[in-house]
Amino acid sequence: MSQLDQLTLKKAAEGIRSGEFKPSELTKSLLERIKRINPDVNSYLTVTEEQAMEAASRADVRASKGELIGLLDGIPAGVKDIFNTKGVRSTSASKILDNFIPPYDATSVLRLKNQGMIMLGKTNTDEFACGGSTEYSAYGVTKNPWNYECVAGGSSGGSAAAVAAGLGYYALGSDTGGSIRQPASFCGVTGVKVTYGRVSRSGVTAMASSLDTIGAFARTVEDAAIVIGAMAGNDEKDSTTPDVVVPDYLSSLENDLAGKTIGVPSEYFSEGLDSEVEAKIREALKVYESLGCKIKEVSLPYTKYAVAIYYIIMPAELSANLSRMDGIRFGIKPDGEVEDILDQYYKTRNQGFGDEVKRRILTGTYVLSAGYFDAYYKKAQKVRTLIIEDFAKVFQDVDVLMTPVAPTPAFKIGANTSDPLSMYLQDSYTIPASVAGLAGVSIPCGFSSAGLPIGLQIIGPQFSESEIFNFGHRYQMETDWHEKRPNV
Amino acid sequence: MSEINKDKIKHIAHLARIGIDDEQAEKYAKQMNGILDYMKILEEVDTSNVKMTTQVTGLKSVMRSDEVKQYSSPDDLLDCSVLSKLNHSIVVKAIIKE
Numbered sequence: 001m002s003q004l005d006q007l008t009l010k011k012a013a014e015g016i017r018s019g020e021f022k023p024s025e026l027t028k029s030l031l032e033r034i035k036r037i038n039p040d041v042n043s044y045l046t047v048t049e050e051q052a053m054e055a056a057s058r059a060d061v062r063a064s065k066g067e068l069i070g071l072l073d074g075i076p077a078g079v080k081d082i083f084n085t086k087g088v089r090s091t092s093a094s095k096i097l098d099n100f101i102p103p104y105d106a107t108s109v110l111r112l113k114n115q116g117m118i119m120l121g122k123t124n125t126d127e128f129a130c131g132g133s134t135e136y137s138a139y140g141v142t143k144n145p146w147n148y149e150c151v152a153g154g155s156s157g158g159s160a161a162a163v164a165a166g167l168g169y170y171a172l173g174s175d176t177g178g179s180i181r182q183p184a185s186f187c188g189v190t191g192v193k194v195t196y197g198r199v200s201r202s203g204v205t206a207m208a209s210s211l212d213t214i215g216a217f218a219r220t221v222e223d224a225a226i227v228i229g230a231m232a233g234n235d236e237k238d239s240t241t242p243d244v245v246v247p248d249y250l251s252s253l254e255n256d257l258a259g260k261t262i263g264v265p266s267e268y269f270s271e272g273l274d275s276e277v278e279a280k281i282r283e284a285l286k287v288y289e290s291l292g293c294k295i296k297e298v299s300l301p302y303t304k305y306a307v308a309i310y311y312i313i314m315p316a317e318l319s320a321n322l323s324r325m326d327g328i329r330f331g332i333k334p335d336g337e338v339e340d341i342l343d344q345y346y347k348t349r350n351q352g353f354g355d356e357v358k359r360r361i362l363t364g365t366y367v368l369s370a371g372y373f374d375a376y377y378k379k380a381q382k383v384r385t386l387i388i389e390d391f392a393k394v395f396q397d398v399d400v401l402m403t404p405v406a407p408t409p410a411f412k413i414g415a416n417t418s419d420p421l422s423m424y425l426q427d428s429y430t431i432p433a434s435v436a437g438l439a440g441v442s443i444p445c446g447f448s449s450a451g452l453p454i455g456l457q458i459i460g461p462q463f464s465e466s467e468i469f470n471f472g473h474r475y476q477m478e479t480d481w482h483e484k485r486p487n488v
Numbered sequence: 489m490s491e492i493n494k495d496k497i498k499h500i501a502h503l504a505r506i507g508i509d510d511e512q513a514e515k516y517a518k519q520m521n522g523i524l525d526y527m528k529i530l531e532e533v534d535t536s537n538v539k540m541t542t543q544v545t546g547l548k549s550v551m552r553s554d555e556v557k558q559y560s561s562p563d564d565l566l567d568c569s570v571l572s573k574l575n576h577s578i579v580v581k582a583i584i585k586e
Contacts, residue, residue: 103564197545210544237559239550240543308527319504326505328578333570341580346507358506362497362516363523365504376527381542382535388544420519421526437544462545 004029005166006485009223012169013071016063023059023074026169027052027118030076034120034167037488042142043152043161045081046089047121052076055118062116071226073116078162078171081122082129083109084203088119092205093137094127096331096352106203107238108172108214108231115230120168124158127354128322129179129207131155132426135417136356143413144186145486146452150410153183156217160187163217165488170218170227174204176211177310178405178430181442184217185405185455188444188484190472191217192224193430195462196437197242199228200235208317209240211310211434220482221443221472225249228465244463252466253473258292260471263398267303268429274408280446280454281404287478288402288471296398300390302383306432309380309387311424312367313435316377318357319364325352359420388436391461400471401459404429405442409452433459443472444481453484492520 004026007015015021031049038044059074068074079085082092084102091097105113113119126136134142134157142157144150145165152161156173160183163171173180175193184191192215199214206212214231218224232246264285269278285295325331327348334347353361367376394401406426416423433440438459445456456475460468476482492500494513497520501508508516562576572579 099570100568103560103567195545197547210542236552239552240545240547242545242547302533305530305533308529311523312527323505328569328571328580330568331570342505343507345505349504349506350508350512353506358508358512359516359519361504361506362500363520366492366500366520369500369503378540379530379535381540382538383530383533384541385538386533386535388541419522421522424523424526 005033007169008219009075009169009226010071010220012075016074017068022063023118024053024056026074027056027076027120030120030167037165037167040143040148041145041161041165041167041488042140043123043158043165043167044078044121045091045093045124045139045158048088048119051088052118052120059116059118069116070230072112072230074118075116075169076118076120077112078120078123078159078168079109080125080156080159080171080173082125082174082205083172085109085119085122088122090122091139092128093125093139094352094354094357095138096325096348098332100330102203104203107200107235109203111231112227123156123162123171126155127357128205128318129155129174129176130318130356130360132178132182132423133416134158135413136354138354141413144410145488146188147410147450149412150452151186151413153186153410155179157183159217160184160189160191163187163189163219164486166485170216170223172214172216174207175213175215175434176207177314177434178427180215180217181430181440181455181457182406182427184442186410186453188453188481188486189217189219190221190224190444190482191215191442192228193433193440194228194232194465195439197240198439198463198465199231200238200241202235202237206321208314209321210317211314221441221469221476222250222253224441225253225469247466249466249469252470254477255470257288257471257474259294261294261296261398262288263296263298263394263401265298265300265303265394265401265403267300268403272407273404276448277404277408277454281402281456284445284456284475285402287475291474291478298394298398298401300394300432302386302390303432305383306387306435307424307428309383310427310431310435311363312376312380313384315360315364316368317364319361319368322357322361325349356420384435387432391436391438395461399460400464400468403457403459405455405457406430409448409450409454429457437462439463439465439468441468441472443475444484445479446481492517492524
């Protein structure tokens with residue numbers, strides 16, 4: 001069977017069930033493809049070939065005995081390098097964790113392993129998930145499988161590129177301000193950012209604790225729903241995971257959308273939005289109209305403040321979280337002589353962290369410092385309240401919101417690295433939902449004239465994953481954008 | 489909101505325990521001024537009667553029973569450190585010049 005790597009997760013699972021192929025054949029096929037393509041794409045930082053083949057042969061046995069655990073059993077996948085994976089180097093794409101081998105699995109990883117995941121390796125990211133292009137990885141940029149001159153997006157760019165390039169049926173990522181949705185959009189795959197607290201963050205290197213969420217990339221909404229369903233739910237190791245029931249996401253995927261209302265916030269269609277992106281979003285809305293949805297123009301007036309408050313709150317929390325990278329608990333031994341403990345901290349952290357991480361730690365330290373806390377951090381958390389209220393008001397009238405994911409398709413490598421602020425503004429359509437802890441999904445909805453994918457963002461209220469999956473899946477039943485694959 | 493200069497950045501870097509040199513300090517000062525200038529947009533929002541957000545899903549003081557549970561062995565956790573270990577502890581002396 002050719003093109004095993006191009007199947008959806010669902011089709012791969014069906015093939016395993018029908019005996020058409022074995023988990024080890026899928027795994028081998030993907031590992032070979034990784035060997036061939038990864039040197040160009042730089043999606044995987046670490047490939048765990050041996051462990052993957054071992055796990056696959058165990059899945060082979062279960063398949064042959066008819067004892068498969070579930071749909072995810074025997075399915076190969078990639079895991080972002082900020083997730084702790086027991087016994088497997090987990091660098092967070094930072095030199096400071098260059099040699100870090102975690103003693104335990106992140107809860108999300110463990111839950112998937114218990115469902116039979118075959119982990120192929122660890123995927124590239126911006127260092128500590130700080131960035132929107134993987135250009136800030138200490139291990140080189142991930143290239144966009146649709147055009148190697150362009151970024152794959154970020155921070156979870158390695159995972160997005162892996163799914164796009166056929167190097168994994170799904171991949172795990174994290175989304176703090178858009179780090180799943182934006183790379184999904186840039187790489188033409190489906191990416192899910194769950195409600196804050198829906199999936200445990202235990203064992204994932206913390207970036208900004210009031211914003212971090214764990215999610216996944218896949219080729220279809222249905223595939224992504226399978227993965228999220230397996231990870232979601234309360235975890236005693238993460239006290240921010242509420243005891244909210246995890247519904248069966250698959251049972252409502254095909255629900256009729258007639259009569260539903262889609263909000264289109266005018267603030268997301270203003271200056272700076274690429275006209276091709278806007279055109280594709282409007283076309284997608286037409287598809288929903290044909291399914292009987294009502295389109296309603298709405299306003300979220302505080303949207304324009306979201307980037308500013310995000311770049312206060314996130315660095316503040318990041319600076320606290322990364323204090324553990326001190327060369328004592330975690331971190332490298334610095335080069336050169338060390339005078340005393342203070343000098344040890346100075347050198348470890350200056351040598352170990354990259355430029356963007358240092359910039360964010362400094363910003364975070366500043367906004368939390370005495371005399372500035374009220375003006376920046378407190379102010380930001382107050383404006384955050386107003387953004388949350390904006391969304392709450394709108395969701396009284398609409399079921400979901402639909403917007404672009406990013407102002408443009410994937411940009412050229414190097415285009416935004418000289419100006420930190422211009423990179424930050426790339427996140428302006430994904431940050432507001434993050435700040436409010438909402439659920440969101442990015443699905444492919446067309447291509448630019450240059451052949452780069454464009455994504456549609458569907459945002460729903462907290463814990464509305466079923467609803468946004470339903471909206472996303474119905475769109476994918478009507479269109480075939482999600483079936484397009486890059487020529488790599 | 490005061491302006492950041494090289495000395496201020498060096499002080500912040502000290503607080504953050506990052507040993508940056510003069511060249512880095514110049515660069516970060518310039519970039520941070522740009523970022524903080526952008527934050528000034530928040531001054532136009534009246535937040536006098538607005539409460540701070542502290543948690544977005546409405547959780548309050550999540551409690552659990554105070555039981556000791558062992559997830560990883562202490563030695564495995566200590567292995568996360570690059571420093572020498574002796575008797576289930578990190579040898580801190582190893583990093584301080586005698």
